[in-house]
Amino acid sequence: MRNDDEHGKVHDSITARLFVLVDDEDRTRARIETRDKGNAVVTLLDIDERPRIELGVGNDGKGLITLWDASSRPRAFMTVDPRTDDFVFAALDGLGETRFTLQVRGDGSAAQLGLGGKELSVLLSHAEGRSGRILTCSPDGEVQFCTEPVDPPAETTEE
Numbered sequence: 001m002r003n004d005d006e007h008g009k010v011h012d013s014i015t016a017r018l019f020v021l022v023d024d025e026d027r028t029r030a031r032i033e034t035r036d037k038g039n040a041v042v043t044l045l046d047i048d049e050r051p052r053i054e055l056g057v058g059n060d061g062k063g064l065i066t067l068w069d070a071s072s073r074p075r076a077f078m079t080v081d082p083r084t085d086d087f088v089f090a091a092l093d094g095l096g097e098t099r100f101t102l103q104v105r106g107d108g109s110a111a112q113l114g115l116g117g118k119e120l121s122v123l124l125s126h127a128e129g130r131s132g133r134i135l136t137c138s139p140d141g142e143v144q145f146c147t148e149p150v151d152p153p154a155e156t157t158e159e
Contacts, residue, residue: 023047046070069094081106 021030031043041056054066061082069075073096078089085106093099101114 017034019032020028023029027045027047028049029045029047031041031045033041033043035041037059039056039058041054043051043055044053046052050070050072051068054064054068056064056066058064062079064077064079066074067076071094073094074092075094076089076091078087080087087102087104087106089102090098091100098114098116100116102111103114104111
């Protein structure tokens, strides 16, 4: 609903604990709020009012970006730890289990790639998409490097 007297009027300041942005059909498309212990959060929602991207800052200064799937499950997040400046990116499967992490130390001394789950593999391919090699790691820690070139997975398009 629009108040024609207020439409287009610019205010110098608006103070609120919750700000909700709606579209022309009154569907919530974004929220700006403080949660729990005062953590500041901005959430962007899709047309069906499901969270898709969330930006937050905790009281400890840690920023967090979370990406949600169409079923409202978190699927990836990234953050920088304000105490160490370490950067962390994690990808989760549809059950919420961490399957991939990338961590880069703030001082530049190391980068770490982590794979979760049972036996996982990493396809290493040329930037131009030519054949690659596969590195696998079994649950007991055995690492194998495939010696035969493999074709990268076919690109998929969303319908």
